[in-house]
Amino acid sequence: MNSLQVAFADGMTIAKRNALKIRRAPDLLGGVIMLPVVFVLLFTYVFGSMIELPGLSYAEYMLPGIFVMTITSSAQITGYTLTQDLQKGIFDRFRTLPMSPSAVLTGQTVSDLIMNVTSIVTMALVGLLVGWRIHSSPLEALLGFGLLLLFAYAFSWVTATVALALRTPEIFNNIATLVSLPLVFLSNAFVDSTRLPGPLQAVAEWNPVSTFIQAARVLFGNASSALPAPSAWPLRHAVPVSLLWSVVLLAVFVPLATRLYKRAVSR
Amino acid sequence: MPAAITAEGLVKKYGDVVALDGMELTVPEGTVFGLLGPNGAGKTTTVRILTTLLTPDAGHATVAGFDVVRDARRLRAHIGASGQYAAVDDHLTGAENLEMVGRLYHLGVKRSRQRARDLLDRFDLTEAADRPVQGYSGGMRRRLDLAGALVATPPVLFLDEPTTGLDPRARASLWEVIAELVADGTTVLLTTQYMEEADRLADRIAVVDHGRVIALGTADQLKDQVGGDRIELSVTSAADLETARRMLAPLAVGDMQLDPTALQVTIPVIGGAAALTSALGHLAAERIAVRDAGLRRPTLDDVFLTLTGHETDETSKETVR
Ligand SMILES: Nc1ncnc2c1ncn2[C@@H]1O[C@H](COP(=O)(O)OP(=O)(O)OP(=O)(O)O)[C@@H](O)[C@H]1O
Numbered sequence: 001m002n003s004l005q006v007a008f009a010d011g012m013t014i015a016k017r018n019a020l021k022i023r024r025a026p027d028l029l030g031g032v033i034m035l036p037v038v039f040v041l042l043f044t045y046v047f048g049s050m051i052e053l054p055g056l057s058y059a060e061y062m063l064p065g066i067f068v069m070t071i072t073s074s075a076q077i078t079g080y081t082l083t084q085d086l087q088k089g090i091f092d093r094f095r096t097l098p099m100s101p102s103a104v105l106t107g108q109t110v111s112d113l114i115m116n117v118t119s120i121v122t123m124a125l126v127g128l129l130v131g132w133r134i135h136s137s138p139l140e141a142l143l144g145f146g147l148l149l150l151f152a153y154a155f156s157w158v159t160a161t162v163a164l165a166l167r168t169p170e171i172f173n174n175i176a177t178l179v180s181l182p183l184v185f186l187s188n189a190f191v192d193s194t195r196l197p198g199p200l201q202a203v204a205e206w207n208p209v210s211t212f213i214q215a216a217r218v219l220f221g222n223a224s225s226a227l228p229a230p231s232a233w234p235l236r237h238a239v240p241v242s243l244l245w246s247v248v249l250l251a252v253f254v255p256l257a258t259r260l261y262k263r264a265v266s267r
Numbered sequence: 268m269p270a271a272i273t274a275e276g277l278v279k280k281y282g283d284v285v286a287l288d289g290m291e292l293t294v295p296e297g298t299v300f301g302l303l304g305p306n307g308a309g310k311t312t313t314v315r316i317l318t319t320l321l322t323p324d325a326g327h328a329t330v331a332g333f334d335v336v337r338d339a340r341r342l343r344a345h346i347g348a349s350g351q352y353a354a355v356d357d358h359l360t361g362a363e364n365l366e367m368v369g370r371l372y373h374l375g376v377k378r379s380r381q382r383a384r385d386l387l388d389r390f391d392l393t394e395a396a397d398r399p400v401q402g403y404s405g406g407m408r409r410r411l412d413l414a415g416a417l418v419a420t421p422p423v424l425f426l427d428e429p430t431t432g433l434d435p436r437a438r439a440s441l442w443e444v445i446a447e448l449v450a451d452g453t454t455v456l457l458t459t460q461y462m463e464e465a466d467r468l469a470d471r472i473a474v475v476d477h478g479r480v481i482a483l484g485t486a487d488q489l490k491d492q493v494g495g496d497r498i499e500l501s502v503t504s505a506a507d508l509e510t511a512r513r514m515l516a517p518l519a520v521g522d523m524q525l526d527p528t529a530l531q532v533t534i535p536v537i538g539g540a541a542a543l544t545s546a547l548g549h550l551a552a553e554r555i556a557v558r559d560a561g562l563r564r565p566t567l568d569d570v571f572l573t574l575t576g577h578e579t580d581e582t583s584k585e586t587v588r
């Protein structure tokens with residue numbers, strides 16, 4: 001095996017270990033399956049009953065936002081388990097083994113991806129039950145799911161970086177909530193960003209979360225023709241800009257997380 | 268014999284704390300080396316440097332011919348390590364833990380699985396093999412961690428306090444496992460708080476204090492530094508005690524000690540068992556009833572206390588001067 005194959009095989013071994021872990025821990029599993037179901041039902045029924053969108057069910061408008069919100073909130077599982085591992089001795093075991101040093105983080109992010117696939121499929125199914133429909137071509141829909149997973153993968157590296165910098169599960173949880181809540185609620189997830197007051201509108205329109213949500217709406221055919229088209233540049237080109245965002249996030253956070261991992265385990 | 272482990276002038280500081288202060292050691296292939304020392308002596312720090320978990324601030328070390336800093340990555344294929352605190356995954360079962368380790372040593376699926384089963388068997392964990400480690404007792408986790416160190420049958424093995432927390436049976440069986448490994452040519456470096464363990468297992472022992480080696484040798488050599496054999500005898504009356512003292516004086520090679528309340532006499536001797544036999548012969552000839560008799564070698568505990576105590580004395584003397 002060459003070193004790339006070794007790195008891949010080791011990453012998969014760690015991913016399998018993390019997946020087993022999530023399957024065994026009821027609290028984590030709840031975050032992957034229960035929370036997304038609750039989000040879909042709660043947001044579509046509670047908000048859906050308040051707003052009328054001509055030509056589109058509220059569920060259709062909402063679901064892309066719920067997808068993205070769930071991804072950002074389940075990323076907390078990543079960070080939480082990573083900080084817990086840091087406090088136990090398991091990384092010491094890994095570091096005395098001839099495994100690829102990058103495997104811990106690639107394994108972690110790949111298992112997060114599996115977790116996200118599970119919760120996105122769950123949400124899509126529940127979504128279909130409550131009236132969500134895809135109005136685009138199968139190819140576009142597939143691209144839509146692909147883009148959501150790309151976002152999920154890039155966001156896992158962001159979370160891993162934050163977790164490795166903070167290092168304790170409790171501190172991580174507090175900070176993660178503090179960051180992810182405004183990230184989602186100061187976006188176009190549940191409100192029409194054009195109707196927000198000036199400075200908030202600028203924040204919401206340039207918020208990368210909005211770009212991904214808009215891109216998902218476009219790709220699933222869930223953008224409402226009744227709402228004014230967003231005028232901000234990232235929202236007008238949501239699909240390419242969200243691809244760009246993914247590349248930038250990965251380019252910044254993969255090396256950063258890797259560096260912090262080395263620092264965190266060698267103390 | 269080539270050296271499996273060498274360390275020269277290792278220094279490690281944590282802020283103001285000097286954990287290692289010129290640590291030196293050489294372990295020939297196929298032998299067991301024991302690191303003995305009080306809490307905070309630097310044993311774990313030494314093991315962590317040799318197993319590539321820590322980089323030393325100064326000095327250098329090699330294991331199986333690889334530099335622990337420069338060749339860390341390649342070195343890891345040749346060592347097995349079990350740290351002071353069990354490094355096992357709570358959510359995985361015992362079998363899954365060991366299989367994962369096998370996969371990360373790149374043994375392949377089949378061999379990893381087979382090896383896991385063998386080791387679980389060897390460490391008496393077969394029944395618990397498919398239960399998540401979360402429900403294991405402390406000793407079971409410890410055993411699983413030790414099994415993890417053996418997965419790849421590495422030529423050099425590091426065990427940091429391997430028997431702490433094990434019951435006597437598990438301890439005896441670990442000693443057996445270590446003896447078998449060494450018979451097959453494995454080199455073992457272990458740290459321990461148990462003198463009996465160092466005595467029993469280690470070919471050579473380094474007594475460590477304040478981050479450096481303060482004494483080095485076989486268990487016997489270390490004991491000789493403290494003193495030779497002693498006969499301890501107790502009798503049934505004060506009169507007998509006096510007679511015994513008179514009779515046995517010719518055997519003594521140093522000052523005899525009398526303990527009138529315990530009716531006990533302690534006689535430093537050479538030639539251990541022979542001296543004891545002749546002492547008992549003399550007393551039987553005088554019809555002195557012996558309540559208890561024994562030959563006592565200095566234990567490593569004596570060595571340990573003498574050496575580490577001595578060290579502190581010297582340092583304090585130096586500061587006075
Ligand atoms: N991560 C750390 N940060 C700060 N100081 C440390 C750290 N690790 C070890 N030390 C210090 O280094 C010294 C040596 O510690 P080490 O763990 O090597 O001792 P030890 O001989 O293994 O002791 P024990 O018998 O208690 O396991 C101690 O004074 C300890 O306080």
Ligand SMILES: [Mg+2]
Binds near residue numbers: 427
């Ligand atoms: Mg220690």
